[in-house]
Amino acid sequence: MLFACFDHLTAYEIYESFSKLNTRCDDLIDNIGLYLDFTNTSKTKFDKFCLKLLSNPRIKDQIRCLKLSNNFTCKQIDAFLSFFSLDEFSHLRLLSLSGINDNHLKMLKSTLSSTSQLSAVYLESQNSMNEIFSPTNV
Template identity: 40%
Template sequence: MLELLPNELTIECFEYFYIFHLFYSFNGLNDRFNKLIRNIPIHVSFDHVCKSTFDHFCKQLLSNSEIKQQIYSLHLSNKDTCRQIDRFLTLIPLNELLHLQTLTLTQLDRENIVKLKSMLAISTNLFSSELISSPTDEDQIISVLPISNLKTNYQCYHYDHL
């Protein structure tokens, strides 16, 4: 039984869960699990995530600021989604994710760039950034990124318009 394991082992087990399943299964179950899942670094990838899962997790972030402080990496995508990047940035500005170190954005569009400009300027913990956009947007994206603040790397990839 998971409830009988010591906290250290339970946290180690939790780190192997897909983050959305972890929160769906254990958040609100009891005080012990609530405290434990708020002590693990969160690596969130919304790539290939359905809208209901995306919305549910965003509600979790909005209702509990502690969870925002646990996010160390974030992957948002506009590919095959309903403008996921814009929706996320409207609900949760990146500058509220104080421990965010790695950011990946797929199929970034011009509207996203406008929002990112102010948010990324004050994201001081960002170590790495990977942006996947159209070739025409690369100059705008580079002007937005605080490249001098990035500790390890910045990569910009292009996708082909069909």
């Protein structure tokens, strides 16, 4: 029943609501794939979840999808990449970045080849050009 609830919550809400309730909930949370979409997340929640990732590196292994945006946010992509390298997320399958610039593209080219599970990359530049890359082509 908890997995059904988890389907309707963000990763932040799952950790905020169910983490540290009891060992059973902690075990369930530690074994689910996480789909992180920060595109409509407040800076406070974004920062709190980044701190949680820093304090518990095992969470990185659970992340399957990561969506970040610099559009209408406080430079999420820059903030996230200042804390983490994408190659730390060993099970990341989908990466979506909106509002990237040339510096991000250079960094991505050097990092994405070492992200072995990655199957799709969606990039939207500040120039509004949408591109979808296969990690082997980046």
